[in-house]
Amino acid sequence: MFNSSAVTGNTGFGNRIFRYEVVGLRQSNESDKSDYAIRRSGSVFYNVPYARMNQFMQEISRLGGKIISILPITAETAAQASVIPPTPIVEAATPAPEPTAKKAKADVPVNTYRPNNPLISKVISNEELVREGGEGTVKHIVFDLEGSDLTYVEGQSIGIIPAGTDDKGKPHKLRLYSIASTRHGDRVDDKTISLCVRQLEYKNKETGEKVYGVCSSYLNQLQPGDEVKITGPVGKEMLLPDDPTATIVMMGTGTGIAPFRAYLWRMFKENNPDYQFKGLAWLFFGVAYTPNILYKEELEEIQAKYPDNFRLTYAISREQKTADGGKMYIQGRIAEHADELWNLIQQKNTHVYMCGLKGMEPGIDEAMTQAAAKNGVDWTEFLKGTLKKEGRWHVETY
Numbered sequence: 001m002f003n004s005s006a007v008t009g010n011t012g013f014g015n016r017i018f019r020y021e022v023v024g025l026r027q028s029n030e031s032d033k034s035d036y037a038i039r040r041s042g043s044v045f046y047n048v049p050y051a052r053m054n055q056f057m058q059e060i061s062r063l064g065g066k067i068i069s070i071l072p073i074t075a076e077t078a079a080q081a082s083v084i085p086p087t088p089i090v091e092a093a094t095p096a097p098e099p100t101a102k103k104a105k106a107d108v109p110v111n112t113y114r115p116n117n118p119l120i121s122k123v124i125s126n127e128e129l130v131r132e133g134g135e136g137t138v139k140h141i142v143f144d145l146e147g148s149d150l151t152y153v154e155g156q157s158i159g160i161i162p163a164g165t166d167d168k169g170k171p172h173k174l175r176l177y178s179i180a181s182t183r184h185g186d187r188v189d190d191k192t193i194s195l196c197v198r199q200l201e202y203k204n205k206e207t208g209e210k211v212y213g214v215c216s217s218y219l220n221q222l223q224p225g226d227e228v229k230i231t232g233p234v235g236k237e238m239l240l241p242d243d244p245t246a247t248i249v250m251m252g253t254g255t256g257i258a259p260f261r262a263y264l265w266r267m268f269k270e271n272n273p274d275y276q277f278k279g280l281a282w283l284f285f286g287v288a289y290t291p292n293i294l295y296k297e298e299l300e301e302i303q304a305k306y307p308d309n310f311r312l313t314y315a316i317s318r319e320q321k322t323a324d325g326g327k328m329y330i331q332g333r334i335a336e337h338a339d340e341l342w343n344l345i346q347q348k349n350t351h352v353y354m355c356g357l358k359g360m361e362p363g364i365d366e367a368m369t370q371a372a373a374k375n376g377v378d379w380t381e382f383l384k385g386t387l388k389k390e391g392r393w394h395v396e397t398y
């Protein structure tokens, strides 16, 4: 179901309540004023309305506390919401959870198929994702894995070796593509793998002639039943943490949605006993026009069904404007929500994922630099010394 609020980035969170787990608080506002020692006695929980999140976080920070997790809670418990200054509703003796940080990567499959011995797979389907009025062509392509040894997890990529030879008569080199399906595939039978491929098209600056990319054009014209050479899987940078209560912030442009589609299916469309997602997933998705919103129906259906756990924020550059009248690129939306994002990434179980064209990186870096500066922090140092060190900042741009 279409949710118009998604387009503006307002996801209707205003009435929602979130449960904060905090450690390391000073005794109270009073003791704070007297500079008392910080009490470090396990976790304290607060229910906070969405509208007061920023204020609450500032208060916690002033009291020397550290927010360990933020979870959306249901409407029934909303009445218990504490006001600021915070009053604990539950005090638990349990220690703060370990940071989700680095997933055990050893059991993630890599290079099952290499270029000298690729998997020969068949195309099951190849469908256009760009709707009328959109720019370019992007295909959702499903390949058959029946009888093969290819297994993979969400966030990995595969290689495709296009048919034919290059201008020197040598076989084409492989190109990498992010996997757009979960490990169970679109049919949830463990027998398929899907890609989301944009046909590269640009104008040669000298001749003005249109140039089409070799592999993306090859993939674009494939028909069901055609054979394709596949290598991989590869990549461990974009893996999801095991923690089903984590906050997963996704920033994607164009086909950068591919791994995020896999995450969202794993979180919300499949019923995985070992991964019942209860955290918060927030997708920032940048495209040129509304018809270029890839997987729009799927995304909005998930949002309508799980409004407490999935937040969807579009940046539609040719249709939406920033407050100062500029085009709304993804970094514009990141800048709009920079304070909230800044607060979220202070939590040890928040992971940020970026995927899409390389050009998206500097703008996001700039927005986060400003948010960090407001809090007296050097973004470059925080990124390197905290987020990357803890394995919570994941980038795959191309």
Ligand SMILES: Cc1cc2nc3c(=O)[nH]c(=O)nc-3n(C[C@H](O)[C@H](O)[C@H](O)COP(=O)(O)OP(=O)(O)OC[C@H]3O[C@@H](n4cnc5c(N)ncnc54)[C@H](O)[C@@H]3O)c2cc1C
Binding pocket: 157, 175, 176, 177, 178, 179, 196, 197, 198, 199, 200, 202, 203, 212, 213, 214, 215, 216, 217, 255, 256, 258, 396, 397, 398
């Ligand atoms: C980890 C990873 C994941 C990826 N995932 C995806 C994905 O999910 N979906 C997807 O569509 N792509 C993805 N890509 C990109 C993909 O691998 C290919 O690079 C892309 O499809 C283009 O390949 P091609 O063979 O069609 O183009 P090629 O024939 O190889 O042409 C590419 C070359 O064209 C030139 N070129 C490109 N644009 C211009 C321009 N505007 N002006 C002048 N010259 C230009 C450059 O020299 C460039 O190297 C991913 C890349 C990586 C590294």
